[in-house]
Amino acid sequence: MSHDRQFFDNFMLILGALFAITIALFFLARQIHAETKGQHRLEDPAVLAKTSERIAPVGRVVLDGEADVSAAPAAAETVVAQVRTGSEVYDMACMACHTTGAGGAPKIGDAAAWTDRISQGQATLVQHAINGFQGNAGYMPAKGGRADLTDDEVSSAVDYMIEKSK
Numbered sequence: 647m648s649h650d651r652q653f654f655d656n657f658m659l660i661l662g663a664l665f666a667i668t669i670a671l672f673f674l675a676r677q678i679h680a681e682t683k684g685q686h687r688l689e690d691p692a693v694l695a696k697t698s699e700r701i702a703p704v705g706r707v708v709l710d711g712e713a714d715v716s717a718a719p720a721a722a723e724t725v726v727a728q729v730r731t732g733s734e735v736y737d738m739a740c741m742a743c744h745t746t747g748a749g750g751a752p753k754i755g756d757a758a759a760w761t762d763r764i765s766q767g768q769a770t771l772v773q774h775a776i777n778g779f780q781g782n783a784g785y786m787p788a789k790g791g792r793a794d795l796t797d798d799e800v801s802s803a804v805d806y807m808i809e810k811s812k
């Protein structure tokens with residue numbers, strides 16, 4: 647009987663300890679979430695572009711003799727997300743793997759690694775870069791993991807890579 651009692655006491659003790667750990671983990675996770683949730687979003691170029699679009703001045707003073715800008719509304723002056731060039735997109739989204747060869751990625755400039763790939767045709771390479779691609783060397787994530795890139799931007803990054811790797 648006292649044996650059962652002791653077992654029961656120990657059992658409840660362990661149960662209580664596990665419960666306390668659960669609560670502690672819950673609050674720890676909440677804390678980490680609160681500290682990190684906004685960061686990624688704030689650094690996102692698409693979000694930055696939207697913000698500068700929203701805070702752009704609605705008009706500007708035109709002095710006598712200055713070219714009349716009324717024909718070209720303020721929006722034309724605002725630097726809204728211009729289409730990024732191939733090399734810009736590459737540096738931003740592709741370099742991490744394709745400069746180092748991480749995860750089996752064919753290195754930019756390594757002609758031997760690219761000849762066979764290039765012979766598939768530019769269109770195929772672009773499709774693989776946009777939609778993602780599982781090959782023998784590794785896994786190429788869709789748009790390099792940057793869902794905010796447009797298809798055109800990915801396409802120009804591929805052109806840039808091909809150009810550098812012939």
Ligand code: HEC
Pocket residue numbers: 735736739740741742743744748749750751752763766770771772774775779780781782783784785786787789790791800803804807
């Ligand atoms: C997380 C790593 C990673 C990132 C980031 C990444 N790639 Fe890749 N990429 C790979 C890997 C790995 C392969 C090789 C897949 C295979 O052939 O097995 C690859 C292959 C490719 C290929 C060749 C596909 C083929 O059919 O042979 C192209 C083109 C390509 N990547 C373009 C890009 C572009 C453009 C970007 C940036 C927008 C990018 N990659 C970003 C890992 C990455």
